[in-house]
Each structure stands twice: as structure tokens, then as C-alpha cells.
Amino acid sequence: MKLRRVTDGAALAVEIAAVDGWVDAAQALGAVSPALSPSDIAHLSSDIVALLGAPEDIRQQAAEAAAALAHAPSVTRRPVLPFAPRSFRDFMLYERHAIDAARGFVRRFLPGAWPVVRAYERVLGPPFPLLRPHRLWYRQPIYYMGNHLAFAGDGETIAIPSYTRALDYELELGFVLAHAILDATPAEAEAAIGGFVVINDFSARDVQRDEMRSGFGPQKSKHFRNAISGVVVSADEILPRWDALKGSVRINGHLVSEPCTTGPRWTLGEALAHVSRSERLTPGEVFATGTLPGGSGIETGRLLAPGDTVALAIEGVGTLSNRIASEDQGSP
Structure with missing residues (x-):
């Protein structure tokens, strides 16, 4: 099931993807079961996270009803953020990214050390030992708490903060909880995932280096802005193959790289189970x-x-596209 949230300028509504377009979730839910009260339909058709957390048979019937309903194009509705994240935690599941990013930091910000790293790797092979993640990374899933209030949507303009000269993008697979968990097993944690999105975790790299060395983790280097795709895909479509998905990065239409989700250190269930240790996680929290x-x-x-x-x-x-502007030209 693919879902998005739209507005006509006054009210918010959820739409379900059908073969030929999008169908109002209220219409689809109204056709599924007499057991759903008008208040149930109103709640589920205005809240994507709630709909993702509804019983499986309700979601399945809603998807089937949406497919059967005639699509009625609407020019008055426009997509908006799919939901308001209740929190944002960002893991670092990929060793290769950590090493290659560290190599990139040395090359750009420590030019005097770069010849040493390059010579070592030419003779002994990569990686240079100091480029590897901290030893804690190998023992448990690690993450930082981001700014859940700073999400931009697909198509929005991102303003470069005044304090950076090294704005970067980061392609990530995001997921939102549809059920609460506490002290969960990996299987229980995985079952709590409601849906998946594309996330761009924008970073001010020149600021990030010093903040990470402070021991407190990222601050102004991360909290100014991030972005999330407008469509949420239900977990049943992605979980069975989440670690075998191909991706792409294009800048100004030119293909820059083709990342892939293969090779994580931890499964999503293991990562979430770790976070839930003596900590209650609730629907709407984003990872x-x-x-x-x-x-x-x-x-x-x-x-x-x-x-x-x-x-x-x-x-x-899905896809996620954002234009970059200077601070005086973009939206804050």
C-alpha cells in the first residue's frame, strides 16, 4: 500500500494509490466494513500513521476498495509532508559509508594528512586504520537524535545555512513506527514498523567535523534541515527486501552515484530493539x-x-527532490 497526505488549503486528507492515480482514503475506508464508525473513518483517513497501524484486514480491504474505485483527478489538492514525525533517530548501519566518508573528510579538510592515508592504502590496502568507525559501532547499533521539526517535503527548497561552505546530501532509507514497543525483541521491533520513506539527511560538513570532535555529536551541522519523500510505502512491501534495494543520486539531472541498501551491520529489528531497551517507542517516531x-x-x-x-x-x-538556494533566497 502506498499512501500520501494532501491538502486543499484548509483540511488534510490521506490518499491511497490506485492503478490510475490516487483515491481518497475516506471513500475506500467507507467501502470496506460496516464495523468502522464514522469517527474511525475520519481518524484513519486523516492520519497515515494511524492507518498503517490499523488491523491488516482493514488495510487490505481499503487497498482493494481503492483499486476498484474510479479515480477522480483533483486540481485543488496538493501533497504535503506525509506525517509530523514525533522524533527522529538516525542510525549508522553501513561500515563502507563510514570509512569512505572519513576518507572524504581527510581529503577535503586535512589535506596535509591525505598523502599519508593514500600512501598507506596503496601499499597495505584499504582502509587506513583510523578511518574505521569507533569500536562501539561494532558492538551495538549507534545513532544520533535529529531535529524532527526540521523536515522539508518533496519539492521544497532547502536554504544553505549562513555558517557552512560545505553543504552535503545523504541518501537514507527511512521508516516510521506504527505500533508502540518497549524492550522488544528484534522480531517484535520489526513488526512495529508501519512504512518506509526516502530521507535526505542534509549535513554541514565543515561544521560537523569540529562538533563530532567535541564528543557531543552533531548539532548545527545536522539540525537545520532534512527532507522526507511525500509517499509512504507500507512495511509489507519493503521489509522482505529492505536490504537489497537499489538507489540513485542525481544532481541537476546527472547521475552521481547508485547506492544500495545491502551490507548493513545490523538488521532493522536489531537496531530498533536496541533503542527500545528500557525506552518506550511510540507510533509516529521516525528512524x-x-x-x-x-x-x-x-x-x-x-x-x-x-x-x-x-x-x-x-x-x-520512492523519490525525493529538493532545490538548493542561498539562505536569502530559500525558505528557512
Whole structure:
């Protein structure tokens, strides 16, 4: 099931993807079961997370009803953020990204050390030992808490903060909880996932380096803005193959890289189970895998500049495109 949220300028509504377009979720839900009260239909048809958390038979019947309903094009509705995230935690599941990004940091910000790293790797092979993640990364899933209030939608303009000269993109697979968990097993944690999205975790790389060295983790380097795709794909379509999805990064229409979700250190269930230890997680909380290998400019050498349009995609999940502007030209 694919879902999106739209507005006519006054009210919000959820739509379900059908073969030939989008169908109002209220119509589809109204056709599925007499057991649904008008208040149930109103709630589920205005809240994607609630609909993802509805019983499987209700969701299945709604999808079938949407497919059977005639699509009525509407020019008055426009897509908006699919939901308001209740929190945002970003994992770092990929060792290859961590190493390649560290290599990119040395190349760009520590030019004096770069010849040493390059010579070592030429003679002894990669990676240079200090490029590997911290030893804690190998023992447990690690993550940082991002700014859940800073999400932009598909098509929105991203303003470059005044304090950075090294704005980067990061292609990540995101997922939202539809059920609460506490002290979950990996299987229980995985079953709580409601749907998947594409996330761009924008980063100010020149600021990030010093913040990470402070020991407190990312701050202004991350919290200014991130972006989320407008369509949510239900977990049943993605979970069975989440670690075998192909992606792409295009800047101004030119293909920059083709990342893939293969090779994570931890499964999504293991990562979520770790977070849920003595910590209750609730529906609407958003998580991301961390950058897919090759999914950032610090790895490829192509950072962002005003006037660029960065377009990210993950097969089966969706696309996410944002234009980059200087701070005085973009939306804050």
C-alpha cells in the first residue's frame, strides 16, 4: 500500500494509490466494513500513521476498495509532508559509508594528512586504520537524535545555512513506527514498523567535523534541515527486501552515484530493539538507516551549491527532490 497526505488549503486528507492515480482514503475506508464508525473513518483517513497501524484486514480491504474505485483527478489538492514525525533517530548501519566518508573528510579538510592515508592504502590496502568507525559501532547499533521539526517535503527548497561552505546530501532509507514497543525483541521491533520513506539527511560538513570532535555529536551541522519523500510505502512491501534495494543520486539531472541498501551491520529489528531497551517507542517516531554507501557528496566529491537540484530515489520506496538556494533566497 502506498499512501500520501494532501491538502486543499484548509483540511488534510490521506490518499491511497490506485492503478490510475490516487483515491481518497475516506471513500475506500467507507467501502470496506460496516464495523468502522464514522469517527474511525475520519481518524484513519486523516492520519497515515494511524492507518498503517490499523488491523491488516482493514488495510487490505481499503487497498482493494481503492483499486476498484474510479479515480477522480483533483486540481485543488496538493501533497504535503506525509506525517509530523514525533522524533527522529538516525542510525549508522553501513561500515563502507563510514570509512569512505572519513576518507572524504581527510581529503577535503586535512589535506596535509591525505598523502599519508593514500600512501598507506596503496601499499597495505584499504582502509587506513583510523578511518574505521569507533569500536562501539561494532558492538551495538549507534545513532544520533535529529531535529524532527526540521523536515522539508518533496519539492521544497532547502536554504544553505549562513555558517557552512560545505553543504552535503545523504541518501537514507527511512521508516516510521506504527505500533508502540518497549524492550522488544528484534522480531517484535520489526513488526512495529508501519512504512518506509526516502530521507535526505542534509549535513554541514565543515561544521560537523569540529562538533563530532567535541564528543557531543552533531548539532548545527545536522539540525537545520532534512527532507522526507511525500509517499509512504507500507512495511509489507519493503521489509522482505529492505536490504537489497537499489538507489540513485542525481544532481541537476546527472547521475552521481547508485547506492544500495545491502551490507548493513545490523538488521532493522536489531537496531530498533536496541533503542527500545528500557525506552518506550511510540507510533509516529521516525528512524533512518544512515547513509547508504556512496550516498553522500563527501564520498563522491560532489557537494551542493546554490542552484543545484538534488534528486534521490530508492526502488520501491520512492523519490525525493529538493532545490538548493542561498539562505536569502530559500525558505528557512
